[in-house]
Amino acid sequence: MPLSAPAPRTLRHRRTIAVEAYSREDGLWDIEARLTDHKDRDFALATGLRKEGTPIHELWLRLTIDEDFEVHDAEAVSDWVPYPGICDQIGPEYRQLIGLNLRHGFRRGVRERLGGAAGCTHLTELCSVLPTAAIQAFAGVVIHTPDTAAANDADNSAPPFQLGHCHALRFDGEAVRRFYPRWFNGRANDRANEPTTPVTSEAVRDAASTRKLEPKLPTQQEGNHA
Numbered sequence: 001m002p003l004s005a006p007a008p009r010t011l012r013h014r015r016t017i018a019v020e021a022y023s024r025e026d027g028l029w030d031i032e033a034r035l036t037d038h039k040d041r042d043f044a045l046a047t048g049l050r051k052e053g054t055p056i057h058e059l060w061l062r063l064t065i066d067e068d069f070e071v072h073d074a075e076a077v078s079d080w081v082p083y084p085g086i087c088d089q090i091g092p093e094y095r096q097l098i099g100l101n102l103r104h105g106f107r108r109g110v111r112e113r114l115g116g117a118a119g120c121t122h123l124t125e126l127c128s129v130l131p132t133a134a135i136q137a138f139a140g141v142v143i144h145t146p147d148t149a150a151a152n153d154a155d156n157s158a159p160p161f162q163l164g165h166c167h168a169l170r171f172d173g174e175a176v177r178r179f180y181p182r183w184f185n186g187r188a189n190d191r192a193n194e195p196t197t198p199v200t201s202e203a204v205r206d207a208a209s210t211r212k213l214e215p216k217l218p219t220q221q222e223g224n225h226a
Helices: 091-097 106-114 121-127 130-138 174-179 201-205
Strands: 013-023 029-039 043-045 048-050 057-065 071-080
Touching (some): 013 130, 029 130, 057 121, 057 130, 091 106
């Protein structure tokens, strides 16, 4: 469904963010992002007039990660910037992202190392989209995302990766009740070797479990559902 019809308006600015993920022959992955800003008109900058159709910003960021989301390499390039020769000198600072983990404290680490005047506002902002992009890239390849039948198999001692990390896949929500009934209302455990709480067919049918627990799962701190 599209957004509602807007009021009469004129396009003044367009920002585009694109992210692509590549599996590499050496077993690592490249997560590559680009941010571009365009005006609808010729735009006066302190450094001169930027003609319509010419980017105000065109910035690139590539992280090389392993299958545990650890950052092995980082590269940033600024092709179009408002202050050529100044803005575009910050790229090497983004090597400070090496050693961070996209799933654990990544955004906090970015702010600590490259927030404010320590980095480029827009490159640092671009970092924030990378954790969920990596999770999407890994889904079904690195991260096991079983189909409904497999996810509800009684032999599973842990819930599917994607559950519990967004409003649609909350443990007490309709999607989990319908498609993952075994895990409905927090019947997952915080340790894989603990037994799950038994649930009656009546409880599943009525959307009410025999116990209501807050699931204590390892949190996907830096992302959303896969």
